[in-house]
Amino acid sequence: MRYLPIHIDTHNARILIVGGGEAAEAKLRTLLKTEAELLLISPNVGPEVARWIEDGKISHLARDFHEQDLEGVTLVYAATEDGSLNAEIAAKAASMNLPVNAADQKDACSFITPALVDRAPMVISIGSEGTSPGLSRAIKSDLETRLPSTLGRLALKTQELRAKVKELMPELSDRQRFWARVFDGKDLTAHLKLDEAGIEDRVDEALTRPDADKGGSVVLVGAGPGNPDLLTFAARQALHSADVVVYDRLVSQDVLDLARREAEYIYVGKEPGGKSTPQDEINQVLIDKARKGFFVVRLKSGDPLIFGRADEELDALEAAAIPTSIIPGITSAASAAAEIGASLTTRGKNKAISLLTGHDAKGFAEQDWKSLAAAHARAAVYMGVGASRFIQGRLLIHGAEHSRPVTVVENASRPNQKIVATTLGALPDDLEAAGIKGPAILLIGYAPRDAARQIFSKVKHA
Structure with a gap:
């Protein structure tokens, strides 16, 4: 991953856009949705940009760009119709350590703007690192049809409910498990269509089950042969909710990337002819983490029931009275x-x-x-x-x-x-x-x- 996706706070920010034609207009359609002050510099502007200026949404200086225009700005968009001029503006911005995006000059960009699915405050960014904007737009179009227009209101209501949950659950790990259960993914489409009253009822219902989050459990999950596309839906759900992921040498990074970033990852691989984690030690890790109340995913390559030593782990967990389940995987x-x-x-x-x-x-x-x-x-x-x-x-x-x-x-x-x-x-x-x-x-x-x-x-x- 060359480009790190980040969301920049535009409150009280000042964004400079150089250019007034089609390239600038395309950038402005996104920037107008932010809270930033927008300053546009161009001798000439198109009719749509002129309308935004007339409506007071953009400040406009009808002249050529000067280097001093870079002072005091947060982001720079070089969006003229002249590629060499865009590259020149980008170089000057970079010399002042300013993040800059230059239209049609990928190598001159320090950041690129992804395709966005805007359900503010819920915003989904889709990027191809500049390799295929058309593909990004196709994925954006698909997501647009799947996500309801009310998703932003759902996010705002959830923010309000987070304070209530935090008061009852001061531990971060407890709250993470709680919200994973609220949005458990079994019917995520239905969850996302909930209105404010519906999500509040769902949270209240979850809060009335005090024993649901106290005890830990372990699920043995088949990671399949390594291609994440071959992972079962149940396996994906478990990874999304895991507090702890205990994984083997042959589990691919692509599969691991589907688990929660906040989870604890514990490597217990067995290297052929090299260092190996003893099975008794693996068993104890599973037991100890579950006894602390964590939801533990024991991730095994292929199917855990085929040459995965599942019986040894199941026997140990059963002896320790740890609730355990199995999600099979596609065997190699x-x-x-x-x-x-x-x-x-x-x-x-x-x-x-x-x-x-x-x-x-x-x-x-x-x-x-x-x-x-x-x-x-x-x-x-x-x-x-x-x-x-x-x-x-x-x-x-x-x-x-x-x-x-x-x-x-x-x-x-x-x-x-x-x-x-x-x-x-x-x-x-x-x-x-x-x-x-x-x-x-x-x-x-x-x-x-x-x-x-x-x-x-x-x-x-x-």
Whole structure:
């Protein structure tokens, strides 16, 4: 993120706009909604700008820009129809450490104005860092149709009610959980359409449930394969409300970014061959945070019920009498299969699929290799990159063909995804040649669909 979105207080501010044509008019349509004093400098102005000047909404100096015009202003908009002049004004403003926006001169801007959905005091900013204003406007248009015109009044009423809630709940964390429950997201559209009386009734109802916020709880949440678009709606709701997020190494930053900024984040990753957080320590973190009354999200990559050691955490939480629930996620095997266009089960070919781990507490994991080596058998192997030569050897010894297709998907669904289509006989060598380090899923018995092969990073044997 190159541009940090911030909202500047325009009360008692003075904003300078240089220019009186279409570029200036576009800027002024937003600036007129602020509380700032607007000073416009331009020898000539368009009819719409002239009307605003006549109505007393803008102060106007009908002359060319002078450098001394920059003194005493808060923001500068260089919005003439001359790009080189805009760049020159921007350079002078920058030399005085003034925030400046120059029309059609992105490199000269120290700030850019986003597309805005204005339901003052509720204002939603949408920016593309200058890369695609058209896309920003499209998103703005979509949100405009979703958000009621009464949203601003709802925000003002909520501000009034915050004082009442603060008096009853002096602790910030308690209030944050309270408001997360009021706007719980299960039917956010309906909440946003509440009138002043409706939101007051909802707050009063929530305040009459004194026990609702006292006890903490833990929810085990599947973070999916890493693509935030594949996160379930229930998982998003939990992240929006979490006081504490306890997360693993494979949880992507894109997923973590969906959680509340005010939440406490605790990393408990297990590094292959490196530093790992003991499971007993993780269990104790969950218990301790819940006993303090926090809503704890235990965020696990993929699905917490598939090689996620969920039972150990559930047993510990149950023994400590901590209320616990589970939100499943899309497991990496399903995501990987989707990326190569393969069905995990196919009528007439395989009636089942085995979900395996390449490692267990004792090292490489032993499996029913005879069954897995059968011609019809298919399997998805988690944590199998380091065990690939071991898996290859066991399957070949038990009769599997060297030509059996194997597709390996690293970082399934993520931007840095890599796909290797190979065979059992070439598996370890092709993984090494492709630089596959993991996390990766080994899909044994699966090949990518021919129609999609062109997008794959296929390693070819010499």
